[in-house]
Amino acid sequence: MDHQPLASKLASLCLISQCKLKEILVLCGDKKDLIIDPTLIKPLERICGVSWLRQHGIDKIYKMDPQLGSTANKIRVYFIPACILKYKCVLDQISSVLSQNPALADQKCFHIIIVPKVLTTYDSVLESKGLYGIVKLHTFSWELMALDEQLLSLELPFLFKQLFVEQNHSLLSSISMSLWSMFHVTGKPRTIFSVGKLSASVLDMLEIYNETYARDFLDTHSSKEIGALIVIDRNQDYASSLLTPATYSGLLSELFNINCGHLDLNVKETKLKKGKLNFGSEEEAGSSKNTTMTLDSNIDTLYGEIKHRHFSEVLSVLSSKAKLLKNEDIKALGIQEIKQFVATKLQQVSLFKQNLVNHVLACETIISEMSNKFENLKLAETEMLNNRNKKSNFTFVDENFGTDIHIYNSLRLMCLLSLTQSLTYDEYNALISKYLLAFGYKYLYVFNNLINAGLLVQPSSPKLSLNISNLGNLSDRLPKWQNEFQSTANKLKQLPSQADKVGKACPSYVFHGGYVPLIAVLCNALLTSDTFADALAKLSAVSDLRVGGTILEKFKDGIETLNEKLSNMKLQSDLEFGCKDVRGLARVLKSEPNKGGCFPLKPKTVLVYVIGGVNYAEVAACDVIQTNTGSKIIVASDCIASGADLMAANT
Amino acid sequence: MDDDDYWNTSETKAKAFSFDDDVLSTQEILAIGQKSYASPGQSEESLFNNISISTVQSAAIPLNSLVSSKVLDLILLAQSGKDPSKETKYEPEQTVAMTLKRLTLGRSCSLHVHRSMKSKTELLDGALAIGDGNAVLTVVLFLIQTLNKKLVYELLSSRPVALNHYIAFLQNEGKISELTDLLTMLGRSPDAAMYQYQHTVKTQGNNVDVLLRKLGNLLANHFNQPGVDQHQAKMIADYVKLLEWQKHVNKPELQYRSVIEWLAYNCAHHWHEGAGNAMSPLTLCQRHQITPLQYDWVVLNVHAKSGKWDIVESLFTKKDWFGRTTISSNIPMETLLSRLSQLQASKQLLATCLNKVASSDDRLRLAHMYKIHAVVIETLAKQKDRTALTNYKMTLNPQSEEYILAENTLRDNSIKWKN
Secondary structure, eight states: OOOSOHHHHHHTHHHHHHHHHHHHHHTTOSSEEEEEOGGGHHHHHHHOOHHHHHHTTEEEEEEOOTTOOOOSSSEEEEEEESOHHHHHHHHHHHHHHHHHOGGGGGTTOEEEEEESOOOHHHHHHHHHTTOBTTEEEEEOOOOOEEEETTEEEOOOTTHHIIIIISOOOTTHHHHHHHHHHHHHHHOBOSEEEEESHHHHHHHHHHHHHHHHTGGGOOOOSBOSSOOEEEEEEGGGOOHHHHSOOOBHHHHHHHHSOEETTEEEEOSSSOHHHHTBOOOSOOOOOOOOOOEEEEOOTTTOHHHHHHTTSBHHHHHHHHHHHHHHHHHSOGGGSOHHHHHHHHHHTHHHHHHHHHHHHHHHHHHHHHHHHHHHHHHHHHHHHHHHHTTOOHHHHHHHHHHHHHSSOBTTHHHHHHHHHHHHTOOOHHHHHHHHHHHHHHHOGGGHHHHHHHHHTTSSOOOOOTTGGGOGGGHHHHTTTSOOOTTHHHHHHHHTTOSOSOGGGOOTTSGGGGGTTSOOOHHHHHHHHHHTOSSHHHHHHHTTTSTTEEEEEHHHHTTOSSOOOHHHHHHHOOTTOOOOSSEEEGGGGHHHHHHOTTTTSOOSOSSOEEEEEEETOBOHHHHHHHHHHHHHHTOEEEEEESOBOOHHHHHHTTO | OOOHHHHHHHHHHHHHTOOOTTSOOHHHHHHHHHTTOOOTTOOOOSTTOSOOHHHHHHOOSOHHHHSOHHHHHHHHHHHHTOOOGGGOSOOSSOOHHHHHHHHHHTOOOOOTTOOSHHHHHHHHHHHHHHTOHHHHHHHHHHHHHHSOHHHHHHHHHTOHHHHHHHHHHHHHHTOHHHHHHHHHHTTOHHHHHHHHHHHHHHTOOSOHHHHHHHHHHHHHHTTTSTTOOHHHHHHHHHHHHHHHHHHHHTOGGGTTOOHHHHHHHHHHHSTTOOTTSTTOHHHHHHHHTOOHHHHHHHHHHHHHHTTOHHHHHHHHEEEOTTSOEEEOOSSOHHHHHHHHHHTTOOHHHHHHHHHTOOSHHHHHHHHHHTTOHHHHHHHHHHTTOHHHHHHHHHHSOTTSHHHHHHHHHHHOTTOOOOO
């Protein structure tokens, strides 16, 4: 099954999702209504269409609404994401239907499909509400979706909030599951790295799936298509989320809502405008429907050409395309040629024109809303990254909070400053006061959430630091060593010395030459190393780096099963089942630098999976590495999330 | 889109991104793109009527050549969390490792065979080592059911990840008093206070009195604990102050509005009321320590948006010794200029602002950016830069006022041009 190109295989993963859904619908009875949470519509469209649903017994489709009244059929199939509030809302609705018609209780007519999985607590809630046995819960773990060439997403946008803000890892196994399924299609990569705690757990759980289903795993050979997998936690590189992107697709995600690869071209009410205070007499909110753009190079080739470009180049590309169109004037053609044109190219050309118009409108919006502040913002960000001019950087942020404050983007600036140069107690509080005056005191808790997520470092109060009883708690709250960010970033060569002189061959162009995203550094290290030891040396500054995959087996004394592993485990240590801390490997590698024989990578294809959302600038940076190294990099995540999305998860 | 003014400004702004010169303007591209082409907004948006073409197109590989049917069955089995049919016999002896594996795989299992403290602890540590949050929380809830609270709290206090899962659970379940007890017992009352606050404001109904009472309680009982951040406590006290004041004023449109939103309302509707008066903008500023910068910003936006430029000018300009008009504002000049330009202030006002910029290079840059021709011409004249001024003249519309000004300036004999 290896003769198909990788891209088609990845795009066809949706067929497996379809099969999984079919398996569930078969269990739900013959004729039924589907009641779907609105956020799941777009993802479901990538899996199946209405006619497919009809073929599988869905009669009517409703949007989930707490006020939803009676529906056409007796059997109701609810389709919701794994959010406890939405789940409880559905249960309340079922209870009220039951109270009107108690006879339904015995008729097996309530089903809830939960994406990506049913949690154990959901069963307890069901039981406590007296609905156990009446309502049936189904896990639907859909596969990664191919949103664009080499861009995969699980489309679970609520995951960042759960994993990093609430630190609730209940859905983490879904990431392992998505990898496990995918490897049945692509084969298992020989080399696997993880960066961060959650990533290590994902690999451990992946290994549990592998072990459990090992005897049935037909293809035990390593992948001929993916040479290496890197799994990384979002919190290992927050800077890439906080910085303002310079690429076209990055800026699109700053201004427009993008859901499952579909952009809502709302040029009047952009995300930038909506997040600011409105001082009255704004033009009436247009309720008119907006054009939707599909951000997929396979469908919109023009998008493919400009998505990764620095924004300053985009209009000239669009302009040259327009000139080409102009030359292709239909009047110059003869009758036969016109016929030929209509039959073969007309549709293509008019689609192209529509795309062109949409991209120009998007560009105009970006220019009119961002260009005024762009230069100063860019400058301040670069200065923060390099730990220069702390005072004027703070003044810049403070002034932003006092004037044109944005509910998410201003927090982003504050977080960036805090992580790169740290804030004093007074600076920190001055910003909080201004934010609360602008958006309401109720948002005080947001700052605690940001601290929990590691996006913000709380400076200790001058009074508090003298209080010895608080010392235990304090040690992890004290501002970290001020230059920690810069010292790590410098070791990994993430900070080009002259940001404004950076060319296109440096992935840092995605942030105006100021910063190379960590995932680009990781990919580059793996793709340019001749030995395993070489790769590890390049990445020695990466904290919490682990190695897994078949390479790990070479280091094992014997293969331990999970049972053995758990029983031999020391108290409160890491499992190291699917991956192993690299520090333990140094000695072995000294005598045999390329143990395992995995380097140089073959095939030269890397899959990088970001847990907690990846952004378009990072994807563009990987594209540069791909070109520089003549390789292929596939980026996957649980969702595509801009910095503002990360901030929104804390509110 | 054909509004000339808009076009000019957005073209100016385009320059800030430094586009090449031979590039078509966006207007020209749009003209080409929209030629013989229907409405751009033919969007269809109803549940499912634009079944993605992409699915049909790109799903080129038939399922059976993607994965074998045996593998597909395996994938479906893994999703369902059911036991493989061959393994139906339940093994009588349940080890900790087996339980954990079943939990991680999402298979049904009963934890109640684990009755000794040792196996309970092993369960928890095993779940933490694997890192499956679902397993961790399941075990924690099992411990809560079967151990006394003190023992559970002891286990949790040295296992922060497990504790976080339990906190998230209590939060989502709205069990805030249990959460408070837990955190207080662990010596984390400041955190308890903040979780309570978050819960209170997120579940606030429409009754201000209830909210006020809850906030009062929080302040009296939780935000006065040792270790609580003083600034946080002050913010909540300010919140109470604001709500009380809003209750007193009793305007439905102001309920739950932020201080700045309220200030904007007062500026728009009670501009002339003096300090001390309930609705006066100044009273609000005093009570809530609104900084002069924030105040200026609100005043500027509110009055400019409602077209009261006279108020804006009277507030932000003053006459200096020589009777010249000059700008006086807490808003830094570049920010002010940018905002004034967005608000479509008069060229006159923009010019007055620009004249306040001390460095002639900065002034020139900004004057170019906002197309304040008079200032560009005047500054170039002061710099005695005839070449630059001549070039600039070429970019202007002949016969326009600024063109004539440029010409007259170039002809001015009193200027000693440097080139």
